[in-house]
Amino acid sequence: MHTHVNDYDVTDANGNTVPRIGIKIFSPADMTYFMDLVQNAQTKGQPLGDVYAVMVSSGVNYQIRFTGNQYQIKTFTSDQTKAHREPYERHLTPFIGNPQKLELGFLQYISEKMNLKGVSLYKMNADGTTTEIKLNDNKTGTIETNCPN
């Protein structure tokens, strides 16, 4: 579990404002670490569905869980993670202002670019309920399903 901090500004030595503009959803490094946890569970013979990661931010809190099978476990070397940073940053930056677009961009990225299947994204709502977010069939939008309590 980890936190993505709020955007905040710093002032440079000339008095100019520099904004921190963060992407408030799981990063390629987060996904790499998560898949290492899944691989670890597989090695130890633990249920894969028990592995989850939570991201806390001032906006939406997200959880990812592994819902795939053992053949969908994919891990990344540090070079591969590094190579994912640039296209990830590019693809998600236009969606920063809107959580729903960010969720879509994230799901598109991990499915199409990282080729990660069997990873499910959940939004943890303020009222204690959880919503699963999935790509639609043509991967141009998301479908939200409220989870049974």
Add this chain to the structure above:
Amino acid sequence: MKKIFLILILLFAITCKSQVVSLEEAAQCIANPSCPDYNYSKDINNSLQKYVGTWKGSHNGTTYEMKFVKGFWEDLGMKSDDLKGRIRITNPSSNGFPSLIIFDNFNESDDSKTSFFGLGFQPDLQAYRMYFNGSSPQGCINYGKVFLRINPNAPNQMTIFYWSDMDIVVGDCPPTFQQTFPEKQVINLTKQ
């Protein structure tokens, strides 16, 4: 039939056009959840031109050079006009020590392989945000945003400002590790 075809083409053209925004409009979307959908942030106002060229300056005895060209990016249905950058950072020779190259990709011929490219303007349009993806040992972070700022009254002067990303890391960063750019320092560059 011809007319219907024409109308269809026109409608298609209008729909396509409505998905193009300027870089300035795209920058507003960073802070605005109700921003219209777009798939192309275009340099309609030629705002990137002023950065193009070679820039040089020094900071705490280290020489920083940057070279920018205009470029284009397209992936997963999104397009953007952007800047591609190249970086050369050197410590000049002194006291008998030869000059030391800290980072240099001026000779990289492929614009898409410089690990330094534009993400767009910050919302107040006062600076252009570049992404730098440097190498580092495990446990360290050597990537983040470089803010390029040109005062319109002094178009041959630019400041750069590096701010590291925050991300998950595994293990401890070796204490000897140094980031490619000093963090949160204003570095003055002059157009060459």
